[in-house]
Amino acid sequence: MNIRKLLNFVLVFVFVIGVVSCTPAAPVEPAAPVEPAAPAAPAKPAPAAEVTTLKVWDNFVRPAETAIMEELIKNFEADHPNVKIVREAKSMDDLKATLALALKSDDSPDVAMINQGESDMGAFAKASLLTPMNAYAEKFGWYEKFPQSLVRLNSWSADGSKMGEGNFYGIPIQAELIGVYYRKDVFEQNGLQVPTTFAEFEAAIATLKTKGITPIIFGNLDGWPAIHTFSEIQNVMLGSREWYDNFMFTTGTVNFDIPENLKAAQTLKKWAEDGTFMANFAGVGYDDAYQLFSAGEGAMLLTGSWLSGDLAASPFIENIGFFVLPPDEKAGYKLTVGGTGFAFGISAKSKNPDLAAEYINYLYSEKTAQDMLAAGFLPVYPLENVEISDGLLADIVAGWNMLNTTDSVGYYMDWVTPTMYDTITASLQELMGGKISPEEFIAKVNDDYVKGLEAKGIK
Amino acid sequence: MNVSAQTGANKIHRINITPYLFILPAFLFFFIFILLPVLNTFRYSFFDWTGFSDEVFVGIKNYQELLKDQTFLTGLLNNLKFILFFTFLPIIIALVLTALLSRRNLWGRNIFRVSFFLSYVMPMVVVGVVWRWIYNPVFGPLNTSLKSMGLASLAKPWLGDFSLAFIAVGIIATWVQYGYCLTLFMAGVQRIDESLYDAAKVDGANEWYQLLHVTIPGIRSEISVALVTTFIAALRVFDLIFVTTRGGPGSETIVTSLWLYTNAFQINRVGYAAAIAVVQTAIILLISYFLLNRSRGQEEGD
Secondary structure, X not given: OOHHHHHHHXXXXXXXXXXXXXXXXXXXXXXXXXXXXXXXXXXOOOOOOOOEEEEEEXXXXXXXXXXXXXXXXXXXXXXXXXEEEEEEEOOHHHHHHHHHHHHHOOOOOOEEEEOOOHHHHHHHHHOOOEOOOHHHHHHHOHHHHOOHHHHHHOEEOOOOOOEOOOEEOOEEOEEEEEEEEEEHHHHHHOOOOOOOOHHHHHHHHHHHHHOOOOOEEOOOOOXXXXXXXXXXXXXXXXXOOHHHHHHHOOOOOOOOOOHHHHHHHHHHHHHHHOOOEOOOHHHOOHHHHHHHHHOOOOOEEEEEHHHHHHHOOOOOHHHXXXXXXXXXXXXXXXXXXXXXXXXXXXXXXXXOHHHHHHHHHHHOOHHHHHHHHHOOOOEOOOOOOOOOOOHHHHHHHHHHHHHHHOOOEOOOHHHOOOOHHHHHHHHHHHHHOOOOOHHHHHHHHHHHHHHHHHHOOOO | OOOOOOOOOOOOOOOOOHXXXXXXXXXXXXXXHHHHHHHHHHHHOOEEOOOOOOOEEOOOHHHHHHHHOHHHHHXXXXXXXXXXXXXXXXXXXXXXXXXXHOOOOOOOHHHHHHHHHXXXXXXXXXXXXXHHHHOOOOOOHXXXXXXXXXXXXXXXXXXXXXXXXXXXXXXXXXXXXXXXXHHHHHHHHOOOXXXXXXXXXXXXXXXXXXXXXXXXXXXXXXXXXHHHHHHHHHHHOOHHHHHHOOOOOOOOOOOHHHHHHHHHHHOOOHHHHHHHHHHHHHHHHHHHHHHHHXXXXXXXXX
């Protein structure tokens, strides 16, 4: 190749790299170390007169959420005069993308909200980016006030390989559960009661169909809503918690290929094809779906308690209730998909871990839980004898309390391997779109799970 | 400082460095913020790295895995299929519109030009969000008008339909790209000597013939620029897919950039994502080199 051709190629290379690099930014912030707002004073070990700064990152970004968080911070600062909280609110996607590098930098936040699961909390544990909170748990008595199943979900072995044991890394303060929002007036007009068994639930669906009412409003364009729907049906079929415990904590004693999961897949496929879901649900987004329910369409909405705040804007709010999907009559028990929001944890680089722990203890307390409830949010902290005037919230709290007393808080199965989220969202769309059979669906998901086990050295 | 004259045997003795000094600041910027990260990405592709813990050297393992990766290969195939909607359709539409809008005193011609170009300057994320709403099967304007015209059977769940989602997204891409091609071509037509058209008309050529044999050859270089940039757009599309379908339904609309994002930010496999980036760039470079060289050859031949 002569010089001319080489120069030619280099110029093309430079031109193309220039064009290709002129990208509008992707919807997610690039993972660069982020400079938070400048603190008032450097965070030195504080003699009484000096102000200690605590940097906190949380994901309470929606208007009602940020309002409650700001109030909680104000109350904390009032009780601790020489402490200043510098807070940054980041959306879930932003937090996920930027937290890793921030924890690594010297400018790391002291307290941050961390997603449970292998890709986040597990990976951070493995990279030694978090401070284990076991000692603080003993000191503040967290183990007594925190459901055991949730402790396991927020614990990782020191090498970050096994969830459920070892070091305790985070406390979530907001609870969530999947259930059924329903129109009380529509139920009444059609002679339906809140179902107490899964058979009654299916009967209700049949009745609604004959009356020309869409039984379940549902939109799966975003891919993930189907995970919750499928898991709830799965929970009914399983009728116990043993399989799921082993599945989620990758003990190696179970895999996805069991008859109950096949039955669940077949049921979901049936619902997708027989008009149980709204028409054209595959092309409707999650937000659009719940807006439709809020505006009066359909009879039920099978999704999470987190919508309670936003459904308050519905003109039909007086007539909207919530029930937990009932179990199969014979089994009498089922897990319910649920859990918590992200967990508050302490960075390994924090210069004030004790103060950070105190802040977290404040966030997970009776007073905070009451404030959250008053603002329409479901707290993890178990509250007894609470008066709730809001009908919908009362239903939700009752559901959450029932899950805790019957030890039936379930799991989000997309956490179980790093690639499971992509695998299951795509496979569920294919199952409901009639592109793959229920058997093929089971095989695809199981494939992913088994590969995940192998990657951890578990057979 | 003068360049000494060249003869057959003599080469340039003294090089004029002034031009290089002029481009040095821009080049430094380019080097630090673009070239260096690109070279770094190339380096990361040989490691296994979560992005925040220690890197582990793995040689070409990432590339070997990539060759067998079904998701990546499906994505790449989709990128190539998108070329129809990013490149060919927009160029054809733009050529027809150019013929209609150019070289005549059309009232409001500039208004047309600007409004056609607007679709290109809108941020892709905004375009995606708006079109997602247009395609909404329940209350989006497309299905509502179909239903009001009595064509309810055609009111499909566009972005969620396995057979239609790809085309639906492709149409958005064509809508974005054609304005850009049109603007390029209309600028190019102004360069064409009017006497060529006169000669053709004398020979009895109609509009269609003029378009094929005078206009298109005359704007050949604009067409090749449009070809290269729209090819690149098809091969690296991300925002549009991310906002409309996220790669779904199933993996109907997944593209390599989306898979790169998933690996880098959700699965914590930055090294693997870097390998995807390198392969993507190599393919783009190859196609661009081929296209740009071909056009240069043709120009020199004119």
